[in-house]
Structure formats: C-alpha cells, structure tokens
Amino acid sequence: MVADMNFKRRIREVxxxxxxxxxxxxxxxxxGVEIGLNAAIVxxxxxxxxxxxxxxxxxxxxxxxxxxxxxxxAHRTLESGLRTWVTEQTGLGLGYVExxxxxxxxxxxxxxxxxxxxxxxxxxxxxxxxxxxDLAHGSWRSWYQFFPWEDWRKGKPDILAAEIExxxxxxxxTPALRSTPVRPVPKEDRIRICFGLxxxxxxxxxxxxxxxxxxxxxxxxESRRDGRExxxxxxxxxxxxxxxxxxxxxxxxxxxxxxxxxKIKYRPVIFELMPDDxxxxxxxxxxxxxxxxxxxxxxxxxxxxxxGLVEPTGDVKTxxxxxxxxxxxxxxxxxxxxxxxxxxxxxxxx
Amino acid sequence: MVADMNFKRRIREVxxxxxxxxxxxxxxxxxGVEIGLNAAIVxxxxxxxxxxxxxxxxxxxxxxxxxxxxxxxAHRTLESGLRTWVTEQTGLGLGYVExxxxxxxxxxxxxxxxxxxxxxxxxxxxxxxxxxxDLAHGSWRSWYQFFPWEDWRKGKPDILAAEIExxxxxxxxTPALRSTPVRPVPKEDRIRICFGLxxxxxxxxxxxxxxxxxxxxxxxxESRRDGRExxxxxxxxxxxxxxxxxxxxxxxxxxxxxxxxxKIKYRPVIFELMPDDxxxxxxxxxxxxxxxxxxxxxxxxxxxxxxGLVEPTGDVKTxxxxxxxxxxxxxxxxxxxxxxxxxxxxxxxx
DNA sequence: TATCATATACTCTACTTGAGTATATGAGGG
DNA sequence: CCCTCATATACTCAAGTAGAGTATATGATA
Numbered sequence: 001m002v003a004d005m006n007f008k009r010r011i012r013e014v015x016x017x018x019x020x021x022x023x024x025x026x027x028x029x030x031x032g033v034e035i036g037l038n039a040a041i042v043x044x045x046x047x048x049x050x051x052x053x054x055x056x057x058x059x060x061x062x063x064x065x066x067x068x069x070x071x072x073x074a075h076r077t078l079e080s081g082l083r084t085w086v087t088e089q090t091g092l093g094l095g096y097v098e099x100x101x102x103x104x105x106x107x108x109x110x111x112x113x114x115x116x117x118x119x120x121x122x123x124x125x126x127x128x129x130x131x132x133x134d135l136a137h138g139s140w141r142s143w144y145q146f147f148p149w150e151d152w153r154k155g156k157p158d159i160l161a162a163e164i165e166x167x168x169x170x171x172x173x174t175p176a177l178r179s180t181p182v183r184p185v186p187k188e189d190r191i192r193i194c195f196g197l198x199x200x201x202x203x204x205x206x207x208x209x210x211x212x213x214x215x216x217x218x219x220x221x222e223s224r225r226d227g228r229e230x231x232x233x234x235x236x237x238x239x240x241x242x243x244x245x246x247x248x249x250x251x252x253x254x255x256x257x258x259x260x261x262x263k264i265k266y267r268p269v270i271f272e273l274m275p276d277d278x279x280x281x282x283x284x285x286x287x288x289x290x291x292x293x294x295x296x297x298x299x300x301x302x303x304x305x306x307x308g309l310v311e312p313t314g315d316v317k318t319x320x321x322x323x324x325x326x327x328x329x330x331x332x333x334x335x336x337x338x339x340x341x342x343x344x345x346x347x348x349x350x
Numbered sequence: 351m352v353a354d355m356n357f358k359r360r361i362r363e364v365x366x367x368x369x370x371x372x373x374x375x376x377x378x379x380x381x382g383v384e385i386g387l388n389a390a391i392v393x394x395x396x397x398x399x400x401x402x403x404x405x406x407x408x409x410x411x412x413x414x415x416x417x418x419x420x421x422x423x424a425h426r427t428l429e430s431g432l433r434t435w436v437t438e439q440t441g442l443g444l445g446y447v448e449x450x451x452x453x454x455x456x457x458x459x460x461x462x463x464x465x466x467x468x469x470x471x472x473x474x475x476x477x478x479x480x481x482x483x484d485l486a487h488g489s490w491r492s493w494y495q496f497f498p499w500e501d502w503r504k505g506k507p508d509i510l511a512a513e514i515e516x517x518x519x520x521x522x523x524t525p526a527l528r529s530t531p532v533r534p535v536p537k538e539d540r541i542r543i544c545f546g547l548x549x550x551x552x553x554x555x556x557x558x559x560x561x562x563x564x565x566x567x568x569x570x571x572e573s574r575r576d577g578r579e580x581x582x583x584x585x586x587x588x589x590x591x592x593x594x595x596x597x598x599x600x601x602x603x604x605x606x607x608x609x610x611x612x613k614i615k616y617r618p619v620i621f622e623l624m625p626d627d628x629x630x631x632x633x634x635x636x637x638x639x640x641x642x643x644x645x646x647x648x649x650x651x652x653x654x655x656x657x658g659l660v661e662p663t664g665d666v667k668t669x670x671x672x673x674x675x676x677x678x679x680x681x682x683x684x685x686x687x688x689x690x691x692x693x694x695x696x697x698x699x700x
Numbered sequence: 701t702a703t704c705a706t707a708t709a710c711t712c713t714a715c716t717t718g719a720g721t722a723t724a725t726g727a728g729g730g
Numbered sequence: 731c732c733c734t735c736a737t738a739t740a741c742t743c744a745a746g747t748a749g750a751g752t753a754t755a756t757g758a759t760a
Contacts, residue, residue, distance in 0.1 A: 033383060033384070033385050033420065033422055034383070035383050035385070035454075035469060070383065070454070070469070072383055072454075072467030076455070077454060077455050078452065078453075078454035078455075078469070099451060099452060101449060102428065102449060102452045102471050103428075104385075104420070104422075104427060104428035105426070105427050105428075117422030119385060119420070119428070121452050189686050192686070193685070193686055279707085280707085280708095281706085281707080296748095296749070296750070296751095297707090297708095298708080298709085298710090298750085298751085299748070299749065299750080301707090301708075301709095302748095303748090316757095318757070318758090319757095319758085320705085320706060320707075320757085320758095321704090321705055321706060321757090321758075322704075322705035322706025322707065322756075322757070322758075323705080323706050323707040323708075323755060323756040323757060323758095324706090324707075324756075324757055324758095325706080325707055325708090326707080326708085335543070336539050336542070336543055629738090630738085630739095631737085631738080646717095646718070646719070646720095647738090647739095648719085648720085648739080648740085648741095649717075649718065649719080651738090651739075651740095652717095653717095666726095668726070668727090669727090670726085670727095670736085670737060670738075671726095671727075671735090671736055671737060672725080672726070672727080672735075672736035672737025672738065673724060673725040673726055673727095673736080673737050673738040673739080674725075674726060674727095674737090674738075675737080675738060675739090676738080676739085701760100702759105702760090703758100703759085703760085704757105704758085704759080704760100705756100705757095705758085705759105706755100706756090706757095706758100707754100707755075707756080707757100708753100708754080708755070708756100709752105709753080709754070709755090710751105710752080710753075710754090711750100711751080711752075711753095712749105712750090712751080712752100713748100713749090713750090713751105714747100714748085714749085714750105715746100715747080715748075715749095716745100716746080716747070716748090717744100717745085717746075717747090718743105718744090718745085718746095719742105719743090719744090719745105720741105720742080720743085720744105721740100721741080721742075721743100722739100722740080722741075722742095723738100723739080723740070723741090724737100724738075724739070724740090725736100725737090725738080725739100726735105726736095726737095726738100727734100727735085727736085727737105728733105728734090728735085728736105729732105729733090729734085729735100730731100730732090730733085730734100
C-alpha cells in the first residue's frame with residue numbers, strides 16, 4: 001500500500017539531495033538518530049474497532065499511541081523493546097505483534113525545540129476483547145474518531161461529500177508548489193483512485209494513501225503543525241478532519257488499519273481479536289467491524305467453514321434472540337495445512 | 351511473511367526483558383544507535399534474476415548489498431538517503447523503491463570489535479534490464495547463488511533432499527536449547543510448512559521463513575558467525591548452503607525475494623523490470639525468472655491481456671524463431687482503473 | 701401455542717481457472 | 731519456390747468458485 005504512493009516521488013528524487021548528501025553523509029559522522037517504537041494496538045469491543053491511546057494531561061488533550069525509544073542495551077530486539085514499553089505504559093501484555101513500517105521524514109516528528117531526529121518504527125498489535133478490558137493506563141478509542149471518512153458502516157460518510165471532496169478538487173486545481181518528479185501522477189487521478197470518485201470503487205485498504213493525500217493537500221491538522229505550505233492555503237476556515245494525534249502517530253495508525261484490513265483476507269489474524277469460542281455471526285461482525293459491514297451472511301459461513309478455519313465446539317450460544325447459534329473455535333491447524341488461510345472476503349462494493 | 355514467523359515468539363516474549371529494560375530504558379539515555387540503509391536491487395538479465403552486490407577487496411571476498419548510514423542532516427527522507435548511497439556506490443539511479451523491513455536483532459549485525467548497535471532498514475529496488483547494464487561499481491549476481499534451494503527452475507533442487515532436509519529433521523529431533531514461548535509451533539511443523547515436506551506444497555513466497563529456519567538451525571554460515579548455539583552442533587562438517595553475505599544482508603535479500611514474488615501478483619511491478627516494449631513471452635519469462643518457471647503459456651496471455659495490463663504497440667518482433675510476436679507495452683492506466691492490478695498467477699505447483 | 705428472530709441448509713447462475721486443441725505465420729533448408 | 735519447423739495466437743471445454751437468493755430449523759417470548 002505504501003509503495004503505491006511511491007510513484008509520486010519515484011524517479012530521481014535523489015537529485016535534490018545529492019550534493020549535500022555527498023558532502024555530509026560520506027564522512028559518516030555519528031548520526032544523532034533516535035528510534036521510536038510505536039504500537040497501534042487494535043481490538044474490537046462491542047463490534048467497534050478500537051485502538052489504544054495514551055493521553056498525557058500536559059499534552060493539551062491530544063492522543064498518542066504508546067511509544068518509547070529503542071535502547072540497544074536494554075532491548076534484545078526491536079519487538080521486545082516495543083512489548084516492554086507497552087506493558088510499562090498500559091499494563092497490557094501483547095500477543096500478536098507485527099512490524100508495519102519505518103517512518104523517517106524530516107519534519108514529521110518535529111516538536112518545537114526538539115532538534116534530535118526521530119525515526120519511528122510502527123507496529124501493529126492485535127488483542128482480544130477479553131484482554132482488552134484489563135487495562136491499567138490508556139483508553140480505547142474507536143479508530144473512526146481519527147479517520148471519520150473511513151467509517152462506511154452506515155453508507156458513505158457525510159464528511160466525504162461535504163468537506164473532503166470539494167476541498168480535494170480545489171487543491172487538485174492549484175498548480176504544484178514544489179519540485180515534482182519527472183512524471184507525476186496527476187492530482188485528479190490520485191484523488192479518484194484513493195477516494196473512489198467518479199464511479200471508482202472505494203478500496204478499504206487504501207487508508208494510508210488517503211491519509212497521505214489529505215496530509216499533502218494540507219487538510220490534516222498534522223500538516224499544519226508540520227508547517228507544510230499547502231496547509232496555509234486553507235487558513236482557519238478548515239474544519240477538523242478527524243481527531244489529530246501526537247507526532248506522526250496518525251500516520252502509523254492509518255498504516256495499521258490498512259494492514260489489518262488487507263491481512264485478514266489471507267492470514268487468520270482475525271482470530272487474534274476473538275475470544276476462544278464464538279459464533280459465526282460474531283466472527284462475521286468482527287470482520288465487518290474491521291472491513292466494513294457488507295458481507296453476505298450465508299456465503300460468509302460457507303467461506304469460513306469450507307476453508308477449514310473453524311471447528312464446532314459442540315456447544316451452542318442461546319441468548320441470540322432466535323435459534324441458538326453453534327459455537328466454534330479457531331482451528332490452529334489450518335496454518336499447517338494451507339498456504340494462505342484467511343477470511344477471503346472480496347473488497348466491499350458500496 | 352515475516353509475521354508468520356512471529357508466532358514462535360508470540361506470547362510474552364517481554365518477560366525475559368522486562369526487568370532489565372525497566373531499569374535501563376526508562377531513563378531514556380541517548381541511544382547509541384546507527385541506522386543502516388540497505389538496498390536489494392533486483393533486475394532480470396537474460397532471464398536470470400539478479401541482485402546488485404558490492405565486494406570490497408578487504409572483505410575476504412564476501413558480497414554485500416549497497417548500503418550506508420542514514421544521516422538526518424544530509425538526508426531529507428530515509429528513501430532519499432538510500433538513493434544517495436546507491437548512486438554513490440554503484441553509479442546507478444534507482445527507479446522503483448519500496449521499504450521492506452527494519453531489522454534490529456542484537457548480534458545480527460555484529461562485527462568483531464564493533465560495539466555500536468546498528469538497525470538495518472532494508473529496501474527493495476527494481477530496475478530494468480537496460481539500466482542494469484550501465485553500472486559503475488558492483489556487479490550483478492544471480493540471487494540463487496545465495497539461495498540455491500529457492501531455484502526450482504529445473505525441478506526440485508538437489509541441495510534440498512541431499513543437504514537441507516536431513517539436517518533439518520535432525521535439528522527438529524533435538525530439544526530446544528533456550529527459553530521458548532508459551533505455545534511454540536513444533537519444529538517439525540515449521541519445517542513442513544516452510545519447505546513443503548510430506549506432501550505439502552512449496553510456497554515460493556516463504557523465502558524469508560525458510561532462511562530464518564535455516565539460520566535458527568545453525569545451518570547458515572551467518573548463524574555461526576553470529577555465534578548461535580545451534581550452529582556449534584554441526585561442527586566443520588557442514589557444507590556451505592549458499593554464498594554468505596555481509597552483516598544481515600542475506601536476510602534482507604531473502605525478504606526482498608519474498609516480497610517481489612508476492613507483489614507481482616497484485617501490483618504491476620513486474621513492468622519495472624521490463625523494457626518499454628516486449629513480447630508476451632518475454633514478459634512470461636521474466637515472471638518465471640522471479641517466481642519459478644511453471645506457467646501455462648496460453649492462459650498467461652489471456653490473463654495479462656484480459657486484465658488490461660498491456661496494449662499492443664502495433665509492431666512485431668521478428669527474430670523469435672517462429673511466427674513473429676506482437677510487441678506490447680505496459681498500460682500505465684491500469685493503476686487508475688483497477689484496485690489491485692497484477693499478474694495474478696497462482697502459486698506454482700510442482 | 702403462535703409468532704418472531706435468528707441460525708443454518710440448500711439451490712442456481714455467472715464467472716474464473718486450468719488444461720487442452722487448432723490455426724497462423726515468418727524463417728530456413730533443399 | 732516450396733516444404734518443414736518453431737513459435738505465436740485463437741478457440742474450446744470442463745471443473746471449480748463466488749455472488750445472490752430461497753427454504754427450513756429452532757429457542758425465546760408474549
């Protein structure tokens with residue numbers, strides 16, 4: 001997903017940096033770089049996809065992901081460092097963890113007065129509802145608070161047509177401000193692809209691409225904070241598009257959402273979010289919480305069962321309001337049997 | 351792919367680190383961390399998948415990927431830093447670049463006498479055959495030199511049955527040496543999944559998983575160098591399984607190979623490796639160089655054409671030895687039309 | 701006990717995919 | 731010049747998969 005955005009800066013980006021870099025970097029002076037480990041910890045609570053955020057009172061009420069610096073003396077691996085920080089800051093022990101991406105743009109992590117450059121390594125963690133409830137610090141927030149335009153559970157969200165699309169079209173009409181690569185993809189095309197305009201389909205996996213586009217267009221609070229020139233165009237009339245986060249944490253969260261949405265289709269990670277026993281409809285609702293709510297119930301059953309992802313426990317759940325539902329559990333053996341097991345649902349068409 | 355291996359260390363890996371980490375890392379002392387940018391630059395030359403390596407004479411003839419430290423003052427972004435280093439070391443300007451993974455295991459990057467910890471950010475770059483030939487420094491090596499067990503172009507490679515499989519089974523029979531996670535996946539199962547033993551299918555994308563397994567079993571020269579205890583079991587009788595590389599570069603290359611193999615199936619990155627005009631059979635041979643050579647010619651044509659990935663140039667290529675082949679070019683517009691265009695070939699069954 | 705709401709089973713059609721067969725056409729040898 | 735060869739390209743066919751709908755099962759509730 002990230003690579004998709006790459007073609008905007010593809011060819012010979014090196015040219016702008018080459019001279020300075022040659023003179024400075026070749027001496028390989030000790031780099032004043034700090035590595036930040038950041039976790040987007042995702043759960044589904046009451047069919048709502050949530051992420052764990054920390055809010056320090058001194059931070060003007062702005063949310064951030066759990067994070068801390070990587071220390072090569074204290075941490076054996078990057079991942080163990082991350083686990084340590086998260087446990088320390090939230091009291092939560094992590095289960096499934098995967099690395100997302102390493103972000104290092106200059107300016108992105110800048111705080112006033114902070115001169116040291118920070119490179120952020122983002123991680124995705126999934127935790128099941130049960131564990132999610134015993135939390136010492138931090139709180140769970142719906143991820144749609146930060147990305148309201150991603151919330152298609154009640155159809156296309158109003159914020160798109162009302163706020164985002166007209167401003168994006170306006171931005172597309174303005175000429176590019178700074179040096180561009182040799183063959184840039186036209187802004188209109190990027191907008192159309194990312195936001196499924198003009199008859200295109202909304203691709204629920206392009207979360208990061210959409211966020212980066214909004215950032216670039218200066219429509220995101222973080223881009224104003226980072227002093228992007230595009231942001232100044234809008235002045236103070238700009239509504240707040242989703243709650244901002246500290247540093248580049250919203251970008252990491254966007255990456256995380258896109259990754260989960262993509263990954264549940266070819267790996268059985270959805271079960272990291274489920275309790276041991278569950279009904280198929282509960283499973284479906286969890287998938288829908290992640291992807292969007294447009295799955296065909298009967299086909300979903302067939303899909304999940306015929307893929308060998310689950311097996312009946314023998315019990316039933318009986319307060320479902322109708323016929324009792326069979327309880328199932330995840331068949332861990334699938335990963336030993338199939339090359340790419342996952343809930344192979346297709347992209348949702350709206 | 352990487353995340354698959356995670357479940358071996360999933361639950362509460364944090365425990366082993368928690369006490370030390372709490373005392374040391376919380377003070378957030380300046381981290382003595384250097385960031386290394388490494389590029390696995392891939393091309394296909396004469397139907398052979400190749401990677402660009404640098405060999406310094408002082409290095410005992412060991413190959414390494416182009417790399418250099420990231421300098422936050424000289425480089426605006428991680429990627430531009432990488433491009434700078436590559437151009438400086440090889441004279442090659444990079445086109446398509448994508449980030450792979452950030453590696454930071456203690457011990458993995460250790461050189462004798464080197465105390466500073468290095469975190470490696472691996473990148474994948476693709477370059478077309480034409481550009482690949484104008485190279486100032488470095489040389490192209492078949493990636494199968496480093497991973498002979500991945501070369502299924504002439505059927506199952508001998509090294510698997512002769513050298514690798516018996517030793518892996520032997521390793522699986524020995525008890526685990528160090529602390530393991532709560533519910534480890536049995537070694538036999540991991541071997542079976544990664545190497546497609548006992549009737550399982552060989553999954554050409556699991557390049558990194560296989561390499562990591564061999565590393566863990568001590569069968570890889572790099573694991574001896576890093577002082578893994580498993581390596582000592584084998585003594586000096588162990589044959590060299592593929593050519594070793596500097597630092598953790600072979601791991602980065604494994605990640606790169608796995609990523610290309612996966613990615614060409616859902617993104618049109620294969621065209622980054624092709625000249626502007628090509629015949630469909632040339633395209634097929636390039637895909638086969640990356641994936642393995644078992645594609646059905648007629649269906650490949652149908653697939654590529656019906657997906658709208660290419661359009662005829664109108665010309666033909668006439669020294670093909672038979673009927674002249676139509677020339678095609680990549681239709682860049684597909685990325686504007688389809689959500690996930692790629693050469694959707696299935697996993698090769700052997 | 702009737703009704704409701706949900707769970708589960710079954711059907712049907714369109715499309716995709718793997719594999720095979722048939723035809724087209726320039727090159728090269730006689 | 732013509733035959734043969736090698737490769738390119740077009741077409742066919744059966745099996746499997748996916749999307750969508752209909753029908754039946756069954757505990758809860760009034």
